Amino acid sequence: MGMTGQGHAIPPLRAGRRPAGAALLGWLDDDRAPRLCRIAGAPGSGKTHLLEWLVQACGGEGAPERRRLHAVVPADGTSVRGVVWALGRRLGVVARTPGDLLSALAESDGRTVVCLPGLNRAADPARLVAELLDPLLRLPRIRLIVEAPEGSPGALGLTAVEQPAVLDLDLPQWTDQARYQHWCAGLNADSAGYPSPGAALGHTRPEAPVTVAQLAARVPRRGDGGLDPTTADERVLSELWTATTREGGTVGLLADPAMLTCAGPVAVTAALEDIGGPIPAAWDAAGPALIAEPDPGVRATLLRTRLIGLDDRAAERLATVPAPWRGAWALWPNSSIGWPGPVASLALGAGAYAGQLLLADPGGTIRTVQAETGVPLARVATPGPEPLRALAVTADGEVLLLDASGGLEAVPAPGGTAEQPSATAGPLDALRGAAEGGLSALATVPGLPGSAPAVADESGSVHWYQDGTVLTERLHTGPVTALAGAVVDGRPVLVCGGFDGTVRAWWPGTAPQAEPSARRQGPVNAVAAAGTPAGLVLAAAWADGLVRISAPHRSEPLDLRLGSQVWALTLADGRLVLGTSDGIAAIEY
Known part of the structure; x- marks a missing residue:
């Protein structure tokens, strides 16, 4: 159809349907239009063709913001859950239920345009409307385009919240007759079928369902x-x-x-x-x-x-x-092995906790499990519990807690007492003093005995204590949300993730790398790092549930999802352990 004022190319729309295409673009442009647009028409009228054209024109990142389709989910054969999951995936949120999706979208600042072709072919159109689409339309910044013929269950239910703008392709004003006839001539089709492309091509007879x-x-x-x-x-x-x-x-x-x-x-x-x-x-x-x-x-x-x-x-x-990956063990609700609940923080044990993982739930209660099998072991006595941002374990088994308000506390190793001086007390005081904002992340460096913990803050900086001096580097725009440490070739390396969606690796005492190790939309929830003879293994989890593993033995990063938000990560003996909103799983990659 040409170019928009912003230079965005609009693909051609065949079969004389330019009036229908212009109407759809006008609806997207008009904030005063009804927030629901329903595409109607008999079988063969070109509904699918029109929406496929709209996706080509407005579905990409290059589309002008006012015309952009943020999510397109074909409803053919789908259930309520299927549409919720697909919409969540496309919109960058982990949503299992309509309530999860609605809560996430209610917090969005900008408008969200959703396109749902084939509503009448959903597994249960009326249920989909009642449980998801009508509630979506109650959110003021949602705009919805659906394909639903007149009189279908989906069309009847959609009027409950808002009267739609209806684009009925059976009506001749949405088809340029001269262009339709020219299109028919080029295909040797029957122009007497005007305005239906399917009638011209003889494609209007529905097929009987297969048994x-x-x-x-x-x-x-x-x-x-x-x-x-x-x-x-x-x-x-x-x-x-x-x-x-x-x-x-x-x-x-x-x-x-x-x-x-x-x-x-x-x-x-x-x-x-x-x-x-x-x-x-x-x-x-x-x-x-x-x-x-x-x-x-x-x-x-x-x-x-x-x-x-x-x-x-x-x-x-x-x-x-x-x-490309395989689950080694897992603890989910009703598991025969045991279940620690949601895992908000995770740390690899050392000292008296060697061979164990420490797991903190959202309230701050800490439990231990065997790193090799996941078998639950014991509960760690702490002054709290209180919600934590992070926990870490020093080489001698001291447990460090960073609480939700940014407070940092050390729990003595088993057998120790609170009266005994902590080897980390002085370095931690120095690190606190160097922070430019509230502390937001904490990590130790396994395999580097005597090293102090590393911390990060809400200004985007990471801090490392070395030989009585604090080394600081600003690595993120906005808060650091995750931190991990490792040793590669005898040198410490810190890996951090931020609210800005980037993951970075920093060798203290050297200039940071010019480009991040990874960058995606949305905050980083967790990172993990481990040194191997071949180099650094790095894992990161973003808020939309994606986990990315980069390892020397892989030519390309491995992306995986478990279906939940991943809140914590650690690498242990060649496995990646993921703490999620449901439980915990260890995978081999």
Whole structure:
């Protein structure tokens, strides 16, 4: 269609639909327009084509802010949970329920434009409207574009909150007849179908749904005669889940967990919406990570990690699937091993705590588990508990606590007493004095005996104590939100993450690197670091749930998600341990 005033290219819109395209762009531009726009029309009227064009025109970062689509989620076959998870993924928040998503969006300062093609083809359009779309429209900064024909369940429910602007493609004013005829001539199509492109091409007849029996016949069989999902076409398995849900008997498909991980996650999510049991519960817990994961191997290892301690037989059946990472142990709610609750802070033990991990919950209660197996051990006696920003363990087993208000306290190693002088007292006083703002992060450097802790502050600076002197470097714009230490080639290195979304590595006493080790949108929740003979291993977790691991043995960073926010990280004996809002898991990478 040309260029906007800001120089943004608008792709051509075929079949004479320029009036409809101009109307959509005008709706995006007009703050006085209804916040809901509904695209209507009979099958073949070009609704899908129009919305695909809109996504091309306004879905990228280069689109003008006033016209930008922030999230596009096709509703075909989706359930309420599936749409929530997909929207959260696209908007950079971890959301399991409509309430989670609504709470996150309510805190947003700018407007958010969401496009939902195929509302009438959702698993339950009326339920999707009632439980998610209507509540979204009650948020003043949300604008919503949906595809829903006149009289459909989705269209009827959407009027509850706001009367929509309706773009009905069956009406001729939205199609330039001369351009339509020219388009038909180029394709040798029947221009008598005006204004419907589908009628011109003869594509208006709906297809009859395929039955479970027909779909099952298209799935390869194992030697024992059972279905073999590992060699089946993903689309066929997805259609099988959808058809089985429609005809009944979904529970039977749960006997083989590979039936879930080899099918498309949207179809599986819709099928499991109201089914209980360990496997559906694990799928629900991992859902925000599963919903957009294209690799069946990653879906399998993710579901397996969520099943550890809950359904070990099902987890074992997924253990042989090749994947770039693998869960070693995990502690989730109702785990047969034990459950520490949400893990807000995490530290690798030393001294009397050697071979252990220290876990702090959001209230500040600290527990220990075996680093190798995750088996719970004991509770650490502390003056609190009170909410912590971080905890760390010195080489001699002293536990350092940084509380939510920035206060720093040392808990003696087991067998020690509060009256005994702390080896860290003097360095900690010096570090406190060097901070330019409130303390915001804390770390020790494993493998460097006698070293003092490192701290970071809300001004963006990191502080290291060495030979009676504090070395300081400002590494972030805004607060430092995470800090870790390691030894590489005998030298300490500090890795920090910030509210600015960057991750940086700093060797105290040298100039910082010009470019960050990683940069993404959103705050960094946690970092971890470890030295190896080959170099530095670095891991970081952002607020949207993504964890990135950079290691010398990997040519590219490894990205993974568990379906929860990751609040804490540590590296222990070649494994990455993740403290989450649900529990804790150790993975091999």
